[in-house]
Amino acid sequence: xxxxxxxxxxxxxxxxxxxxxxxxxxxxxxxxxxxxxxxxxxxxxxxxxxxxxxxxxxxxxx
Numbered sequence: 100x101x102x103x104x105x106x107x108x109x110x111x112x113x114x115x116x117x118x119x120x121x122x123x124x125x126x127x128x129x130x131x132x133x134x135x136x137x138x139x140x141x142x143x144x145x146x147x148x149x150x151x152x153x154x155x156x157x158x159x160x161x
Contacts, residue, residue, distance in 0.1 A: 101128075109125075
């Protein structure tokens with residue numbers, strides 16, 4: 100979905116901010132993606148029901 104949006108937004112941003120400004124924004128979004136990938140837990144090989152149950156337990160404790 101992000102690539103689809105980027106294809107349409109890139110020319111608009113490029114016209115408004117120039118290529119350097121547009122690439123800075125692209126870089127910022129990429130870094131946010133990297134940080135989210137590193138910070139969010141990976142539900143490695145768990146069933147969706149197990150992950151949902153664990154999430155319910157955590158939200159009830161808070």
